[in-house]
Amino acid sequence: MAKRLFLLTLTLIIGCVFVVRLGTGDEAASGGKTLVRNASMVLTMDPALGTLEDADVLIDGDRVAAVGKGLPASGARVIDGKGKIVMPGFVDLHTHLWQSLIRGCATDKELNGWLGGCVLPLQGSPVSGADAYAGARLSTLDAIATGVTTVTDWSHAFNPDFARGNLKALTDSKQRFVFAFMAGTAEWIAPEVRRVKKDVIDRNPLAHLQIGTHPAGWNVAGVEASERLAKELDVPLNVHLLESKADPATDQMGVLRRAGALRPGLLANHVVHATDAELDELAAHDVRIAHNPLSNMRLASGVAKVPDMKARNIKVGIGLDGGTNDTSDMFNDMRAAVGLQRAQSADPSRYPTPADVLRMATLGGAEALGLEHEIGSLTPGKKADLQVINAQALNFAPKVDWAAQLVFNTQPVNVQWVFVNGVALKKDGKVVGDTERVIADAQAAADRVRKYLGR
Amino acid sequence: MAKRLFLLTLTLIIGCVFVVRLGTGDEAASGGKTLVRNASMVLTMDPALGTLEDADVLIDGDRVAAVGKGLPASGARVIDGKGKIVMPGFVDLHTHLWQSLIRGCATDKELNGWLGGCVLPLQGSPVSGADAYAGARLSTLDAIATGVTTVTDWSHAFNPDFARGNLKALTDSKQRFVFAFMAGTAEWIAPEVRRVKKDVIDRNPLAHLQIGTHPAGWNVAGVEASERLAKELDVPLNVHLLESKADPATDQMGVLRRAGALRPGLLANHVVHATDAELDELAAHDVRIAHNPLSNMRLASGVAKVPDMKARNIKVGIGLDGGTNDTSDMFNDMRAAVGLQRAQSADPSRYPTPADVLRMATLGGAEALGLEHEIGSLTPGKKADLQVINAQALNFAPKVDWAAQLVFNTQPVNVQWVFVNGVALKKDGKVVGDTERVIADAQAAADRVRKYLGR
Numbered sequence: 001m002a003k004r005l006f007l008l009t010l011t012l013i014i015g016c017v018f019v020v021r022l023g024t025g026d027e028a029a030s031g032g033k034t035l036v037r038n039a040s041m042v043l044t045m046d047p048a049l050g051t052l053e054d055a056d057v058l059i060d061g062d063r064v065a066a067v068g069k070g071l072p073a074s075g076a077r078v079i080d081g082k083g084k085i086v087m088p089g090f091v092d093l094h095t096h097l098w099q100s101l102i103r104g105c106a107t108d109k110e111l112n113g114w115l116g117g118c119v120l121p122l123q124g125s126p127v128s129g130a131d132a133y134a135g136a137r138l139s140t141l142d143a144i145a146t147g148v149t150t151v152t153d154w155s156h157a158f159n160p161d162f163a164r165g166n167l168k169a170l171t172d173s174k175q176r177f178v179f180a181f182m183a184g185t186a187e188w189i190a191p192e193v194r195r196v197k198k199d200v201i202d203r204n205p206l207a208h209l210q211i212g213t214h215p216a217g218w219n220v221a222g223v224e225a226s227e228r229l230a231k232e233l234d235v236p237l238n239v240h241l242l243e244s245k246a247d248p249a250t251d252q253m254g255v256l257r258r259a260g261a262l263r264p265g266l267l268a269n270h271v272v273h274a275t276d277a278e279l280d281e282l283a284a285h286d287v288r289i290a291h292n293p294l295s296n297m298r299l300a301s302g303v304a305k306v307p308d309m310k311a312r313n314i315k316v317g318i319g320l321d322g323g324t325n326d327t328s329d330m331f332n333d334m335r336a337a338v339g340l341q342r343a344q345s346a347d348p349s350r351y352p353t354p355a356d357v358l359r360m361a362t363l364g365g366a367e368a369l370g371l372e373h374e375i376g377s378l379t380p381g382k383k384a385d386l387q388v389i390n391a392q393a394l395n396f397a398p399k400v401d402w403a404a405q406l407v408f409n410t411q412p413v414n415v416q417w418v419f420v421n422g423v424a425l426k427k428d429g430k431v432v433g434d435t436e437r438v439i440a441d442a443q444a445a446a447d448r449v450r451k452y453l454g455r
Numbered sequence: 456m457a458k459r460l461f462l463l464t465l466t467l468i469i470g471c472v473f474v475v476r477l478g479t480g481d482e483a484a485s486g487g488k489t490l491v492r493n494a495s496m497v498l499t500m501d502p503a504l505g506t507l508e509d510a511d512v513l514i515d516g517d518r519v520a521a522v523g524k525g526l527p528a529s530g531a532r533v534i535d536g537k538g539k540i541v542m543p544g545f546v547d548l549h550t551h552l553w554q555s556l557i558r559g560c561a562t563d564k565e566l567n568g569w570l571g572g573c574v575l576p577l578q579g580s581p582v583s584g585a586d587a588y589a590g591a592r593l594s595t596l597d598a599i600a601t602g603v604t605t606v607t608d609w610s611h612a613f614n615p616d617f618a619r620g621n622l623k624a625l626t627d628s629k630q631r632f633v634f635a636f637m638a639g640t641a642e643w644i645a646p647e648v649r650r651v652k653k654d655v656i657d658r659n660p661l662a663h664l665q666i667g668t669h670p671a672g673w674n675v676a677g678v679e680a681s682e683r684l685a686k687e688l689d690v691p692l693n694v695h696l697l698e699s700k701a702d703p704a705t706d707q708m709g710v711l712r713r714a715g716a717l718r719p720g721l722l723a724n725h726v727v728h729a730t731d732a733e734l735d736e737l738a739a740h741d742v743r744i745a746h747n748p749l750s751n752m753r754l755a756s757g758v759a760k761v762p763d764m765k766a767r768n769i770k771v772g773i774g775l776d777g778g779t780n781d782t783s784d785m786f787n788d789m790r791a792a793v794g795l796q797r798a799q800s801a802d803p804s805r806y807p808t809p810a811d812v813l814r815m816a817t818l819g820g821a822e823a824l825g826l827e828h829e830i831g832s833l834t835p836g837k838k839a840d841l842q843v844i845n846a847q848a849l850n851f852a853p854k855v856d857w858a859a860q861l862v863f864n865t866q867p868v869n870v871q872w873v874f875v876n877g878v879a880l881k882k883d884g885k886v887v888g889d890t891e892r893v894i895a896d897a898q899a900a901a902d903r904v905r906k907y908l909g910r
Contacts, residue, residue, distance in 0.1 A: 103864060104856035110803045142849040245801050297794025298863060300803040326863035328850045332787055339752025339791070340798055346700050348565045348755040394597040394886065395783045395867070397894040398901035401559035408753060408781035409558055412850070413868040431849065439852040446853035 039081030083392040089149025091365025094290035097136035099323025125452035129165025134445035136169030146412035149385035180212035180238040184222035236265040243270035283312035288368035293336040295321035317365030388417035494536030538847035544604025546820025549745035552591035554778025580907035584620030589900035591624035601867035604840035635667035635693040639677035691720035698725035738767035743823035748791035750776035772820030843872035
């Protein structure tokens with residue numbers, strides 16, 4: 001009797017340990033094989049594969065190994081996909097990660113008022129690498145929470161230390177990232193950017209580099225220096241273009257044109273106030289566009305002519321635009337992209353539709369970055385950057401048209417798992433990381449930064 | 456030794472039980488006294504009280520007993536307010552709760568296409584009280600999750616059973632509610648509405664009645680019958696007005712005018728396509744307006760002239776508009792109200808500002824319903840309808856300008872506690888209720904309803 005009781009107890013303990021291990025899914029953090037089994041919907045974003053019901057997604061190492069029914073589970077950690085949607089992770093095509101430190105700043109101002117109150121005073125202020133790290137660290141965890149697997153971070157790089165702290169936070173995030181290093185004519189910049197490329201970017205398979213600059217009549221030398229550096233390092237230029245109604249007067253297009261910067265791969269953010277001829281010119285040079293509807297609403301920038309961009313086959317993705325927007329919800333960003341066009345035109349067929357915006361937020365963003373062969377769809381062989389969304393939630397159920405519901409109903413809290421390069425960064429609804437510590441550090445940094453803003 | 460061990464164990468057990476009781480806060484569900492202590496911010500929405508820092512809010516029974524510093528905790532359950540914001544619960548001024556059953560339906564259509572595909576076929580179909588209950592039950596829990604304490608539910612009342620199921624879900628929700636019963640010329644309606652008022656509404660201190668109808672040239676008799684019933688029962692009429700660009704051609708204003716329905720208390724939803732003269736007329740008759748920006752974006756209805764309403768001192772609140780919108784996020788609704796005006800006008804000072812929209816979503820909605828003496832602000836003596844929001848979250852921290860961050864940064868997951876009439880309906884981040892069961896029931900009902908839609 002005692003022996004049977006002992007065996008029963010032993011079995012129960014082993015069982016419990018097993019259940020706990022399955023439940024926490026710690027194994028999935030370290031790569032290896034992961035099988036999402038019987039996902040109620042797999043939105044591959046790959047036209048050849050389409051959307052599957054009751055199907056599996058197998059991750060092997062850093063890759064999507066297979067998508068289909070009844071895939072072998074041998075050696076894989078299993079996530080139950082019942083009631084869940086698997087789709088590619090989001091590409092946030094434009095943001096400024098450090099700007100979580102200025103959330104809620106000057107919400108009564110348009111772009112230039114906001115820049116003057118919350119950003120430009122930091123140029124020349126002793127903001128530090130620790131400040132940049134604290135802000136960017138918070139933002140990366142927050143981006144992961146809403147399903148972002150690739151982030152394009154336009155870093156103001158106020159000083160070398162600030163840029164390094166910003167970049168370290170991106171590296172530590174384990175997200176795929178594009179670091180757009182704001183260059184210009186300051187002497188320290190070009191050597192530092194070359195060093196960063198060699199020592200940090202080229203050693204990290206998740207990392208990519210761009211050169212950030214601001215085209216304007218008062219910054220011709222800065223744009224020319226940036227374009228030279230971009231060509232030397234063979235990386236794209238990344239600019240804010242025709243964002244506010246005041247921008248057309250600053251000859252942004254002329255400055256880019258004369259610097260020879262209008263060329264394939266140039267990433268232009270916003271492009272709200274472009275004429276038809278300017279859109280033609282951008283299209284002719286295969287310039288890509290980051291559309292940031294939530295930012296354009298917050299800063300009163302206007303409504304970008306996204307249908308006109310589509311008509312010209314311009315590659316367009318969407319971005320959250322960090323502190324310029326405050327709202328770290330990619331689902332909200334998608335429905336704003338749809339709804340803003342609809343409210344303006346009173347035409348529900350206007351581009352983008354829900355299906356269009358799902359593509360913009362995934363494969364479209366990948367194309368804009370030239371990374372469409374690596375990410376953006378659940379195509380076997382591509383990198384395992386994906387998210388698992390719980391559709392059995394009060395704000396999402398019942399199932400009527402899940403693809404549309406992804407755009408209109410979903411909230412970041414519904415994102416249960418996020419994988420980047422096969423590594424789980426959000427597990428069973430919880431972002432991996434010491435969030436309490438990260439929040440406290442960001443508060444301390446925000447309190448320091450506020451002093452330099454004089455607010 | 457054994458005795459000391461026993462005492463130690465007993466102490467530990469008692470301690471654990473105590474901690475668990477504090478943690479779950481079950482006591483707060485049953486009314487009594489609750490003290491939110493040292494809330495980092497108390498946004499009272501009462502001009503005389505303003506916004507307080509590091510202050511307490513005391514709930515006693517169904518009322519706000521006091522707001523201030525160092526309030527006595529004796530006999531009260533205590534919620535730690537550090538890092539949290541206390542504010543009035545939201546008034547969702549316009550929704551259709553049953554429409555969670557058609558989430559994601561016809562997302563490619565404007566209002567009339569969507570109505571034709573997803574709503575009108577149910578008129579005359581054997582949709583049941585169980586269907587209505589399942590949809591409305593899901594929606595009420597979902598509304599509570601996003602901080603809604605008062606909901607105005609325009610019920611299509613397809614048949615008596617459907618209306619009863621709808622109403623029962625509202626009653627079971629323990630939310631404060633206004634039930635807008637769609638009336639008209641059908642013989643069963645007037646007696647049923649009278650019975651509902653006497654047997655259900657008048658017996659429930661949380662319940663209010665309105666009469667819903669649709670003004671249009673083809674529904675003059677329906678509007679007249681509804682207005683007669685509203686006058687007989689001394690309750691407001693509730694209509695959809697000038698929502699789509701097709702509506703002005705249906706003589707909505709003329710029908711209301713001739714029926715004598717343009718009078719104080721009339722609640723008009725949307726009012727997107729009103730002329731200046733029509734807004735003048737609505738203002739002159741103290742007609743109230745529910746603005747539903749997320750719905751207007753989803754259905755391509757247009758941009759309501761909210762600044763022009765404000766200029767005429769029209770009472771305006773905001774609504775989620777249920778399945779007409781799909782997005783059950785009041786914070787998203789608030790920032791859409793701000794951002795839509797800004798994107799259209801390129802003017803960041805345009806009404807509503809973040810402060811304005813916080814008022815619209817609380818006290819403004821209460822005024823539109825004539826309930827401003829009961830709810831809408833944390834004024835001592837008013838009903839204890841309030842929410843506690845956790846600002847120490849990845850999507851919200853750090854603290855820069857919390858009032859603005861409530862509009863731009865907040866997600867429903869940040870709402871930790873929701874009290875209606877002093878009773879906790881969301882506790883420590885969890886909605887009270889069997890959510891799994893509710894979701895399963897809604898799915899079953901959605902599957903039944905879909906058959907009648909022929910989709």
